[in-house]
Amino acid sequence: MSVSLQAMTNQAQALKSAGRMEEALSAYEAAAAAWPQSAVAVHNLAATLGDMGRHEESAQTARRAIAMGLKAAETRLVLARALMNTGDLDGAAGAFDAACAANPFLSDAQYERCQLIWMRTGDRSEALKPLERDRTARPGSGPLDFVRARVLEYTGDMDAACQAIEALASREPGNVLLQCQAAHMLNQHGRTQAALARARRAMELAPDQFVALEAWTNACLAAGDSAGARDGASRMLALAPDNQQAVNLQAMVWRMTGDARFGEVYDYDSFVRAQTIDAPPGWSSRADYLKDLAAELKAAHPYAAHPFGQSVRHGSQRPDILSVQTPAIQAFRTAMSPLVDAYIDGLGAGADPLRRRRSAQWRIHGIWSVWLPPGGFHADHVHPQGWLSSAFYVELPSAVDSGGREGWIRFGESGIPAAPAQTAQHWVRPEPGMLVLFPSYMWHGTVPFGGKEARLTMAMDIVPA
The missing domain is CATH 2.60.120.620 (q2cbj1_9rhob like domain)
Incomplete structure (x- = not known):
């Protein structure tokens, strides 16, 4: 009995999630060979080749999926990333444009298009121009507003970034990721009390999620609340004991409180x-x-x-x-x-x-x-x-x-x-x-x-x- 494409894809995804990339690649190659008419199988292969740094092959394979009729914005995004890494920046720009045209709400494509323009020009207004055009055509779009806030942050306009993320977080008070991002930006900008309020809201929404715990721990450290930071860091480590930021935040608590264990990890x-x-x-x-x-x-x-x-x-x-x-x-x-x-x-x-x-x-x-x-x-x-x-x-x-x-x-x-x-x-x-x-x-x-x-x-x- 033949194995379904979905079953083969699930197996490949499991291998990829486990970090067994060579085996995952073989599984995706087998799926594409077993289902030669499936453009989705070819897309999955292209994405995995890109993840493995085989960018020329990733670009070729993504183009094959597109030629087979696949309309997905995600395939154009795979192509754009591959072309960036091969040095074809004009081709990458065109692929990002195609991805955003196919799905203007694909945040990763919008974000990475802005990033490419910024890295090529160092000009914030140029980097934001295509995003602002899409935002104007789609007012009130949370995903596009979120991308804008992040671009403002990374291009150095923290006042505007904080204003944008606060407005968005207030508009969507039930979105834990937005509350965490707002807490991060506000904290980095020295607005500790506002960051604490956003982090507290994130903890109300998702008290056992790593991102909420990280936002809370960071805000507590900024506020000098060693007890809150200690609790947050220990809970982060319980969820992800090898996460290096969690290890570091615990060390920061030890340094804050004069605990000798700080010197053992920062030796x-x-x-x-x-x-x-x-x-x-x-x-x-x-x-x-x-x-x-x-x-x-x-x-x-x-x-x-x-x-x-x-x-x-x-x-x-x-x-x-x-x-x-x-x-x-x-x-x-x-x-x-x-x-x-x-x-x-x-x-x-x-x-x-x-x-x-x-x-x-x-x-x-x-x-x-x-x-x-x-x-x-x-x-x-x-x-x-x-x-x-x-x-x-x-x-x-x-x-x-x-x-x-x-x-x-x-x-x-x-x-x-x-x-x-x-x-x-x-x-x-x-x-x-x-x-x-x-x-x-x-x-x-x-x-x-x-x-x-x-x-x-x-x-x-x-x-x-």
């Missing part, structure tokens, strides 16, 4: 380690390798402004950098792997959130490159879905040696408001060829730098395999 001497790569095969020296790597990375950076929702400020970020098939970029995996192995081996055993997940088998869970001009920096942040995070230095400005820690990576400075403030406690002076590894739950950012030279880096998250 900078043991957990922040700087090592230097050797030249990979094919290069006679580290300097030669870094020179070639810098040239390839710069060629792979097509953007003028930072992406939305990331830590980069006043610079550009190239995601999924290992999808760029050039020699020095591809050699990076060989160069850095022994250093990751040495870091993991040196951790030893332990029951803390870092060492209890220790495994000699690991995989990359996201890798990217950042190019910062003078004045650029990383806002302090954590990596919620990571285990180990990193910074690898390719080219550095002379400002790092100026004596003021310009361009250095810092640890411990909270990226969310806290009362009292939690400031940086540890810094690492970068050097070309240096890989700094540390727990993904640690607050980290960079000190802005001056001068005329840029700062070029790579970074990645590592998780146990």
